[in-house]
Amino acid sequence: MNICIRVSIEYKMPLSEVRRCVTIKFTLLLILVAVALAQSPDSNSVIGPNKANGGAVGKFRKYFSQCKTHTTEFDECIKNAINNVRPYFTTGVPELGIPPFDPFFANEVKQSKGAGLLGYKLTIHNVTESGWRLSEIKKIKTNFNTNTIKLTHYFPEKYLEGYYEAENTILRPGVTTVGQFNLTLYDYIQTMTISKPKNTNQIKVSVQLEEIGNMSLHISNLLRGRVIVENVLDRLINASWRVGLPVVKPLINDLVASAFTKIWNDIFNDFDFSYLLP
Numbered sequence: 011m012n013i014c015i016r017v018s019i020e021y022k023m024p025l026s027e028v029r030r031c032v033t034i035k036f037t038l039l040l041i042l043v044a045v046a047l048a049q050s051p052d053s054n055s056v057i058g059p060n061k062a063n064g065g066a067v068g069k070f071r072k073y074f075s076q077c078k079t080h081t082t083e084f085d086e087c088i089k090n091a092i093n094n095v096r097p098y099f100t101t102g103v104p105e106l107g108i109p110p111f112d113p114f115f116a117n118e119v120k121q122s123k124g125a126g127l128l129g130y131k132l133t134i135h136n137v138t139e140s141g142w143r144l145s146e147i148k149k150i151k152t153n154f155n156t157n158t159i160k161l162t163h164y165f166p167e168k169y170l171e172g173y174y175e176a177e178n179t180i181l182r183p184g185v186t187t188v189g190q191f192n193l194t195l196y197d198y199i200q201t202m203t204i205s206k207p208k209n210t211n212q213i214k215v216s217v218q219l220e221e222i223g224n225m226s227l228h229i230s231n232l233l234r235g236r237v238i239v240e241n242v243l244d245r246l247i248n249a250s251w252r253v254g255l256p257v258v259k260p261l262i263n264d265l266v267a268s269a270f271t272k273i274w275n276d277i278f279n280d281f282d283f284s285y286l287l288p
Contacts, residue, residue, distance in 0.1 A: 067105045070095065080154060089150045099143040112142035116172075130176060134191075137172035141165050148199075158205040162220075165198040174229070189231030197223025202267070215267040219259050225251045 073094050077087035102110040119134040142165075149162040171192040177185075199221040206213045227247055233240050247254070 067103065070098075070103060085150045085152055088152075089147045092147050096143055096145065113138045113140035114142070115139075132177075133175045135173040135175070137170060139168070139170045141168035156205065157207065158203065161202045161204075163200050163202060165195065165200075168195040168198050169193070187231060187234065189229060191227070191229045193228075194226040195222055196225065197221065200263075213271065215271050217263040217267045219263055222255070225255075227251065 073091040074088075077084055077091060099112040100110050102108050116137040116139075117135070119137060120132070144167060145163055145165045147161055148164050149160075151160045153159070169192070172190070174187075174189060174191050176187045198219070201218045201220055203216045203218075204213060225248075228244060229247075231240070232243060
Protein backbone atom coordinates (compact mmCIF):
# COMPACT_ATOMS: atom_id res chain seq x y z
CA MET A 11 0.00 0.00 0.00
CA ASN A 12 2.84 2.38 0.69
CA ILE A 13 4.14 1.82 -2.81
CA CYS A 14 0.73 2.71 -4.15
CA ILE A 15 0.90 6.11 -2.50
CA ARG A 16 4.46 6.63 -3.64
CA VAL A 17 3.81 5.73 -7.21
CA SER A 18 0.88 8.06 -7.39
CA ILE A 19 2.24 11.29 -6.03
CA GLU A 20 5.99 11.43 -5.33
CA TYR A 21 8.08 13.59 -7.63
CA LYS A 22 11.05 15.95 -7.80
CA MET A 23 11.22 19.20 -9.78
CA PRO A 24 14.47 21.01 -10.64
CA LEU A 25 15.03 24.52 -9.31
CA SER A 26 14.80 27.46 -11.71
CA GLU A 27 17.52 30.07 -12.28
CA VAL A 28 17.29 33.64 -10.97
CA ARG A 29 18.94 36.78 -12.29
CA ARG A 30 22.60 37.44 -11.66
CA CYS A 31 24.03 39.90 -9.16
CA VAL A 32 20.98 40.23 -6.86
CA THR A 33 22.11 41.95 -3.69
CA ILE A 34 21.53 40.36 -0.32
CA LYS A 35 18.85 42.87 0.54
CA PHE A 36 16.94 42.15 -2.63
CA THR A 37 17.42 38.39 -2.21
CA LEU A 38 15.97 38.30 1.27
CA LEU A 39 13.13 40.60 0.36
CA LEU A 40 12.41 38.44 -2.65
CA ILE A 41 12.02 35.44 -0.39
CA LEU A 42 9.80 37.25 2.07
CA VAL A 43 7.63 39.16 -0.32
CA ALA A 44 7.09 36.11 -2.53
CA VAL A 45 5.23 34.56 0.38
CA ALA A 46 3.17 37.62 1.04
CA LEU A 47 2.73 39.98 -1.88
CA ALA A 48 -0.80 40.35 -3.15
CA GLN A 49 -3.40 43.11 -3.09
CA SER A 50 -6.64 44.12 -4.75
CA PRO A 51 -6.50 46.30 -7.88
CA ASP A 52 -6.58 50.07 -7.49
CA SER A 53 -8.02 51.80 -10.54
CA ASN A 54 -6.69 55.15 -9.35
CA SER A 55 -3.05 54.04 -9.29
CA VAL A 56 -0.63 54.48 -12.16
CA ILE A 57 0.76 51.26 -13.61
CA GLY A 58 4.39 50.56 -12.66
CA PRO A 59 6.13 49.95 -9.32
CA ASN A 60 7.73 53.39 -9.16
CA LYS A 61 4.54 55.31 -9.90
CA ALA A 62 1.73 53.42 -8.19
CA ASN A 63 1.55 55.27 -4.89
CA GLY A 64 -2.10 55.79 -4.03
CA GLY A 65 -5.09 53.76 -2.90
CA ALA A 66 -4.63 50.05 -2.37
CA VAL A 67 -0.97 50.03 -3.39
CA GLY A 68 -0.16 52.75 -0.88
CA LYS A 69 -1.89 50.72 1.81
CA PHE A 70 0.02 47.63 0.77
CA ARG A 71 3.36 49.44 0.99
CA LYS A 72 2.50 50.64 4.47
CA TYR A 73 2.57 47.06 5.80
CA PHE A 74 6.30 46.79 4.99
CA SER A 75 7.36 50.41 5.47
CA GLN A 76 8.51 49.96 9.08
CA CYS A 77 10.67 46.88 8.40
CA LYS A 78 14.30 47.97 8.44
CA THR A 79 16.97 45.45 7.49
CA HIS A 80 19.87 44.70 9.83
CA THR A 81 17.78 45.50 12.91
CA THR A 82 16.68 43.22 15.72
CA GLU A 83 13.05 43.96 14.89
CA PHE A 84 13.31 43.03 11.21
CA ASP A 85 12.26 39.36 11.47
CA GLU A 86 9.19 40.07 13.58
CA CYS A 87 8.22 43.04 11.42
CA ILE A 88 8.36 41.04 8.19
CA LYS A 89 6.44 38.17 9.76
CA ASN A 90 3.64 40.52 10.79
CA ALA A 91 3.59 42.24 7.40
CA ILE A 92 3.24 38.94 5.56
CA ASN A 93 0.43 37.79 7.82
CA ASN A 94 -1.36 41.11 7.39
CA VAL A 95 -1.50 40.85 3.60
CA ARG A 96 -2.46 37.17 3.39
CA PRO A 97 -6.17 37.85 2.60
CA TYR A 98 -5.00 39.21 -0.75
CA PHE A 99 -2.95 36.25 -1.98
CA THR A 100 -5.70 35.44 -4.47
CA THR A 101 -5.81 38.87 -6.15
CA GLY A 102 -2.23 39.85 -6.91
CA VAL A 103 -0.98 43.43 -7.28
CA PRO A 104 -1.56 44.41 -10.92
CA GLU A 105 0.02 47.84 -10.43
CA LEU A 106 3.25 46.17 -9.34
CA GLY A 107 3.12 43.46 -11.99
CA ILE A 108 2.42 40.77 -9.40
CA PRO A 109 -0.23 38.16 -10.32
CA PRO A 110 -2.14 36.09 -7.74
CA PHE A 111 -0.52 32.84 -6.60
CA ASP A 112 -3.34 31.12 -4.72
CA PRO A 113 -4.06 28.75 -6.32
CA PHE A 114 -0.60 27.91 -7.65
CA PHE A 115 -0.41 25.95 -10.91
CA ALA A 116 2.30 23.69 -12.40
CA ASN A 117 2.01 22.39 -15.96
CA GLU A 118 4.12 19.27 -15.57
CA VAL A 119 6.25 17.48 -12.99
CA LYS A 120 8.34 14.39 -13.76
CA GLN A 121 9.87 11.83 -11.42
CA SER A 122 11.59 8.48 -11.84
CA LYS A 123 12.74 6.11 -9.15
CA GLY A 124 14.88 2.99 -9.15
CA ALA A 125 14.80 0.17 -11.66
CA GLY A 126 13.33 -3.28 -12.08
CA LEU A 127 10.17 -4.39 -10.30
CA LEU A 128 10.31 -1.60 -7.71
CA GLY A 129 11.22 1.15 -10.18
CA TYR A 130 8.74 3.50 -11.84
CA LYS A 131 8.34 6.63 -13.94
CA LEU A 132 5.77 9.25 -13.02
CA THR A 133 4.52 12.39 -14.73
CA ILE A 134 2.01 14.72 -13.09
CA HIS A 135 0.08 17.18 -15.26
CA ASN A 136 -1.93 20.33 -14.52
CA VAL A 137 -1.25 20.35 -10.78
CA THR A 138 -3.15 22.94 -8.76
CA GLU A 139 -2.21 23.80 -5.17
CA SER A 140 -4.35 26.04 -2.96
CA GLY A 141 -4.52 27.13 0.68
CA TRP A 142 -1.96 29.96 0.78
CA ARG A 143 -4.41 32.69 1.83
CA LEU A 144 -5.35 30.72 4.95
CA SER A 145 -1.75 30.09 5.94
CA GLU A 146 0.21 31.84 8.69
CA ILE A 147 3.91 32.51 9.18
CA LYS A 148 4.73 31.48 12.75
CA LYS A 149 8.43 32.32 12.82
CA ILE A 150 11.08 33.91 10.61
CA LYS A 151 14.83 33.92 11.09
CA THR A 152 17.10 35.78 8.68
CA ASN A 153 20.88 35.65 8.38
CA PHE A 154 22.34 38.42 6.24
CA ASN A 155 25.85 36.99 6.49
CA THR A 156 24.90 33.72 4.79
CA ASN A 157 22.05 35.05 2.62
CA THR A 158 19.67 32.65 4.36
CA ILE A 159 16.16 32.82 5.71
CA LYS A 160 14.21 30.16 7.60
CA LEU A 161 10.41 30.27 7.89
CA THR A 162 7.99 28.16 9.90
CA HIS A 163 4.69 28.09 8.04
CA TYR A 164 1.28 26.78 9.18
CA PHE A 165 -1.55 25.76 6.83
CA PRO A 166 -4.91 24.79 8.35
CA GLU A 167 -5.68 23.16 4.99
CA LYS A 168 -3.63 22.65 1.82
CA TYR A 169 -5.21 21.11 -1.27
CA LEU A 170 -3.59 19.64 -4.39
CA GLU A 171 -5.15 18.07 -7.46
CA GLY A 172 -4.09 17.06 -10.94
CA TYR A 173 -3.56 14.23 -13.42
CA TYR A 174 -0.93 11.50 -13.22
CA GLU A 175 0.71 9.10 -15.67
CA ALA A 176 2.61 6.25 -14.02
CA GLU A 177 4.70 3.66 -15.87
CA ASN A 178 5.96 0.28 -14.63
CA THR A 179 4.45 0.40 -11.15
CA ILE A 180 4.41 -2.62 -8.87
CA LEU A 181 0.64 -2.75 -9.30
CA ARG A 182 0.92 -3.00 -13.10
CA PRO A 183 4.48 -3.84 -14.23
CA GLY A 184 5.23 -2.79 -17.80
CA VAL A 185 1.94 -0.90 -18.11
CA THR A 186 1.26 2.86 -18.16
CA THR A 187 -1.61 3.95 -15.90
CA VAL A 188 -3.34 7.32 -16.29
CA GLY A 189 -5.78 8.94 -13.87
CA GLN A 190 -6.56 11.80 -11.50
CA PHE A 191 -5.51 12.47 -7.92
CA ASN A 192 -6.34 14.88 -5.12
CA LEU A 193 -4.59 15.36 -1.81
CA THR A 194 -5.73 17.41 1.19
CA LEU A 195 -3.44 18.12 4.15
CA TYR A 196 -4.90 19.38 7.42
CA ASP A 197 -3.01 21.29 10.15
CA TYR A 198 0.13 21.14 8.05
CA ILE A 199 3.35 22.73 9.39
CA GLN A 200 6.54 23.11 7.37
CA THR A 201 9.95 24.68 7.86
CA MET A 202 11.41 26.23 4.73
CA THR A 203 15.05 27.27 4.34
CA ILE A 204 15.93 29.53 1.42
CA SER A 205 19.43 30.70 0.57
CA LYS A 206 21.39 32.32 -2.23
CA PRO A 207 25.00 31.20 -1.84
CA LYS A 208 27.66 33.66 -2.84
CA ASN A 209 29.08 33.42 -6.35
CA THR A 210 25.98 31.71 -7.70
CA ASN A 211 22.96 32.79 -9.70
CA GLN A 212 20.58 30.25 -8.18
CA ILE A 213 18.38 30.38 -5.13
CA LYS A 214 18.33 27.11 -3.20
CA VAL A 215 15.10 26.07 -1.51
CA SER A 216 14.61 23.20 0.91
CA VAL A 217 11.43 22.27 2.75
CA GLN A 218 10.96 20.02 5.75
CA LEU A 219 7.49 18.81 6.66
CA GLU A 220 7.16 19.10 10.44
CA GLU A 221 3.60 18.02 11.23
CA ILE A 222 0.38 16.86 9.57
CA GLY A 223 -2.80 16.63 11.61
CA ASN A 224 -4.66 14.60 8.98
CA MET A 225 -4.54 13.71 5.31
CA SER A 226 -6.97 12.67 2.59
CA LEU A 227 -5.69 11.11 -0.66
CA HIS A 228 -7.73 9.83 -3.60
CA ILE A 229 -6.28 8.34 -6.79
CA SER A 230 -8.43 7.22 -9.71
CA ASN A 231 -7.84 4.34 -12.13
CA LEU A 232 -5.06 2.69 -10.15
CA LEU A 233 -6.24 -0.70 -11.41
CA ARG A 234 -7.70 0.46 -14.72
CA GLY A 235 -11.34 0.66 -13.75
CA ARG A 236 -11.65 -2.24 -11.31
CA VAL A 237 -13.89 -0.05 -9.20
CA ILE A 238 -14.56 -2.38 -6.27
CA VAL A 239 -10.88 -3.17 -5.69
CA GLU A 240 -9.90 0.47 -6.25
CA ASN A 241 -12.42 1.61 -3.63
CA VAL A 242 -11.02 -0.87 -1.12
CA LEU A 243 -7.50 0.32 -1.88
CA ASP A 244 -8.61 3.95 -1.47
CA ARG A 245 -9.99 3.22 1.99
CA LEU A 246 -6.84 1.38 3.00
CA ILE A 247 -4.64 4.28 1.90
CA ASN A 248 -6.62 6.83 3.89
CA ALA A 249 -6.96 4.63 6.96
CA SER A 250 -3.22 4.04 7.30
CA TRP A 251 -1.62 7.11 5.70
CA ARG A 252 0.61 7.73 8.72
CA VAL A 253 2.44 4.48 7.99
CA GLY A 254 3.15 5.70 4.46
CA LEU A 255 3.96 9.28 5.45
CA PRO A 256 7.73 8.89 4.93
CA VAL A 257 6.94 8.06 1.29
CA VAL A 258 4.56 11.02 0.88
CA LYS A 259 6.85 13.62 2.46
CA PRO A 260 9.18 14.07 -0.54
CA LEU A 261 6.19 15.04 -2.70
CA ILE A 262 5.03 17.69 -0.27
CA ASN A 263 8.51 19.08 0.31
CA ASP A 264 9.38 19.24 -3.38
CA LEU A 265 6.06 20.73 -4.47
CA VAL A 266 6.24 23.59 -1.99
CA ALA A 267 9.87 24.32 -2.89
CA SER A 268 9.02 24.27 -6.59
CA ALA A 269 6.05 26.57 -6.08
CA PHE A 270 8.13 29.20 -4.31
CA THR A 271 10.95 28.98 -6.84
CA LYS A 272 8.55 29.48 -9.73
CA ILE A 273 6.88 32.45 -8.02
CA TRP A 274 10.20 34.23 -7.46
CA ASN A 275 11.49 33.67 -10.97
CA ASP A 276 8.23 34.46 -12.76
CA ILE A 277 7.41 37.59 -10.79
CA PHE A 278 10.31 39.06 -8.84
CA ASN A 279 13.42 38.82 -11.02
CA ASP A 280 13.15 42.48 -12.03
CA PHE A 281 11.16 43.76 -9.08
CA ASP A 282 12.55 46.83 -7.28
CA PHE A 283 12.23 45.87 -3.61
CA SER A 284 13.46 49.27 -2.47
CA TYR A 285 9.97 50.43 -3.42
CA LEU A 286 8.55 48.44 -0.50
CA LEU A 287 11.15 48.74 2.26
CA PRO A 288 12.96 51.79 3.62
